[in-house]
Amino acid sequence: MLLPISRRDFFKLAGAAAVGTLLSDRIKPSRAQAASGSTIRYADRDVPLLFDADVCVCGGGPAGAAAAINAAKNGAATVLIEKGIALGGLAVLGDVIPCMQTFAPDSDTPYVKIIKQQLLDHGIDYDDKVTGQVWTNPETLSLIYDELCADAGVDILYNATLVDALVDGDRITTVIVQTIEGLAAVRSKVFVDATGDAYLARAVGVPSERGYEKTGNNQPMSFRFEMGGIDLPKLYKYVAVKLKEDWCKSKLPHFEIAEAMHRTQRYKLEELMARGVESGEITQEEAEYMQAYTIIGKDGTMSMNCPEIPIKFRSTDPIEYSKAVTYGRRMIRDISKYLIKHLPGFEHAYIAREAVMLGARESWRILGKYYLVEDDYHNQSRFPDAVARTAWFIDAHGEKISEKLPRGGFYEIPYRSLVSDRIGNLIVAGRCISASFILQASMRIQLTCMSIGEAAGIASAYSIKNGVAVNEVQWERVPNRSYVSQPK
Numbered sequence: 288m289l290l291p292i293s294r295r296d297f298f299k300l301a302g303a304a305a306v307g308t309l310l311s312d313r314i315k316p317s318r319a320q321a322a323s324g325s326t327i328r329y330a331d332r333d334v335p336l337l338f339d340a341d342v343c344v345c346g347g348g349p350a351g352a353a354a355a356i357n358a359a360k361n362g363a364a365t366v367l368i369e370k371g372i373a374l375g376g377l378a379v380l381g382d383v384i385p386c387m388q389t390f391a392p393d394s395d396t397p398y399v400k401i402i403k404q405q406l407l408d409h410g411i412d413y414d415d416k417v418t419g420q421v422w423t424n425p426e427t428l429s430l431i432y433d434e435l436c437a438d439a440g441v442d443i444l445y446n447a448t449l450v451d452a453l454v455d456g457d458r459i460t461t462v463i464v465q466t467i468e469g470l471a472a473v474r475s476k477v478f479v480d481a482t483g484d485a486y487l488a489r490a491v492g493v494p495s496e497r498g499y500e501k502t503g504n505n506q507p508m509s510f511r512f513e514m515g516g517i518d519l520p521k522l523y524k525y526v527a528v529k530l531k532e533d534w535c536k537s538k539l540p541h542f543e544i545a546e547a548m549h550r551t552q553r554y555k556l557e558e559l560m561a562r563g564v565e566s567g568e569i570t571q572e573e574a575e576y577m578q579a580y581t582i583i584g585k586d587g588t589m590s591m592n593c594p595e596i597p598i599k600f601r602s603t604d605p606i607e608y609s610k611a612v613t614y615g616r617r618m619i620r621d622i623s624k625y626l627i628k629h630l631p632g633f634e635h636a637y638i639a640r641e642a643v644m645l646g647a648r649e650s651w652r653i654l655g656k657y658y659l660v661e662d663d664y665h666n667q668s669r670f671p672d673a674v675a676r677t678a679w680f681i682d683a684h685g686e687k688i689s690e691k692l693p694r695g696g697f698y699e700i701p702y703r704s705l706v707s708d709r710i711g712n713l714i715v716a717g718r719c720i721s722a723s724f725i726l727q728a729s730m731r732i733q734l735t736c737m738s739i740g741e742a743a744g745i746a747s748a749y750s751i752k753n754g755v756a757v758n759e760v761q762w763e764r765v766p767n768r769s770y771v772s773q774p775k
């Protein structure tokens with residue numbers, strides 16, 4: 288079933304958007320679809336078998352999309368299971384904009400470069416030329432992912448929630464998904480868990496942990512939303528010129544406003560929010576954290592990186608998670624009402640969109656072959672099997688821990704933190720890899736998750752071609768690896 292696509296061909300296909308190829312023309316016949324009428328036995332019933340794949344990726348966020356595209360690009364018949372109806376995960380469904388910079392020199396892996404080029408090809412000027420942040424647009428990003436999947440030949444199964452998995456010894460054979468038709472099955476040789484919540488890994492008994500070992504808390508969640516109708520030049524004049532806020536060094540159309548009362552850094556908008564607490568128009572919780580970014584291609588619209596929902600609502604508790612939605616929606620109304628009334632530029636603003644996925648910064652993380660810890664950050668650890676490098680700061684909301692590396696410093700993420708001893712054909716990619724709570728607070732940013740996913744995809748295809756279990760792959764021996772370790 289392995290049909291290798293050369294690197295040159297893939298880049299050629301990736302550029303097809305620029306010349307306006309219709310997406311319908313780009314969708315290839317499925318390589319993974321199971322024979323019609325095939326079933327498997329699950330919970331005493333016959334369940335339709337939808338796909339019989341080489342690689343099955345569960346979760347289509349920055350990590351999962353990268354894994355699927357790179358597995359397919361390297362010749363594997365690949366299925367991507369996503370419970371929403373858009374790829375991009377938090378970046379699209381959670382409205383998380385922009386991609387933060389890694390602060391590590393030359394950290395862009397080939398796939399990250401493709402995504403950046405695709406943004407440009409689709410008219411999104413992602414580069415503010417100052418901060419290194421990648422300013423995206425959610426609707427463009429989801430289109431790019433659809434197109435890249437079509438070009439690489441990935442079968443996407445949308446509106447499909449992974450619910451269970453069947454295991455034979457130390458191998459997953461099949462995953463069970465909930466679809467519009469009912470339960471269905473996907474069989475595969477290799478599985479990638481990119482659910483963000485290590486859902487598949489936990490379902491098959493890979494050990495995991497959640498929250499901060501010292502407090503038991505998860506990082507707080509946020510319920511992001513967009514506000515439209517903003518007079519951006521007026522807002523810029525007020526915040527950047529009148530208040531002289533220099534937090535965001537970039538200029539319109541790439542512009543950010545922010546305040547975070549718990550930080551030692553004092554923000555110029557803090558006073559405005561504090562006045563709201565005094566007047567009773569907003570609560571202390573609502574005033575605590577407020578941040579907004581322009582969205583390139585949506586003039587007058589900002590993505591609001593707030594409200595930050597109180598830490599008592601845990602991302603790992605289904606009932607508290609649900610309560611957080613209701614609580615957060617109320618906070619959205621209060622904050623937006625207050626900004627419309629008091630922040631120059633927001634006079635005619637309105638809520639344009641609520642995220643369709645709550646913003647969980649951290650939930651569960653696997654305990655894999657290598658467990659990354661805070662010392663790896665401070666020691667700037669290097670690994671022969673490194674798949675990515677980053678220096679994004681340790682940004683543990685809730686615990687109010689924030690630590691930075693010296694300029695130019697970085698640490699690497701080893702392939703061994705993506706795999707476990709327990710399951711031979713499972714790779715975990717994205718924010719739920721094997722890392723401590725504190726270390727995860729640094730590695731969780733989107734560009735790093737993309738590079739991790741890219742490596743997971745390449746390693747999956749490599750393991751099949753070479754008949755080696757993914758948890759035995761020696762990344763440093765993979766000839767077309769996307770990242771090569773750089774010694775100190």
Ligand SMILES: Cc1cc2nc3c(=O)[nH]c(=O)nc-3n(C[C@H](O)[C@H](O)[C@H](O)COP(=O)(O)OP(=O)(O)OC[C@H]3O[C@@H](n4cnc5c(N)ncnc54)[C@H](O)[C@@H]3O)c2cc1C
Pocket residue numbers: 345346347348349350351368369370371374375376377378380383384385386387447448449450481482483484486508509510511592644645646647648716717718719731732733734736
């Ligand atoms: C509020 C907030 C602000 C942030 N700000 C930034 C920022 O400014 N810049 C930045 O770079 N990063 C930021 N991050 C971090 C970054 O967005 C995430 O860490 C990153 O998106 C993680 O990528 P991922 O692919 O591991 O998981 P996710 O983005 O969480 O994607 C997981 C995907 O899996 C799917 N899924 C989950 N379970 C199942 C299932 N059972 N079946 C099928 N599909 C499933 C989900 O629908 C989703 O599409 C922020 C995060 C949050 C929460």
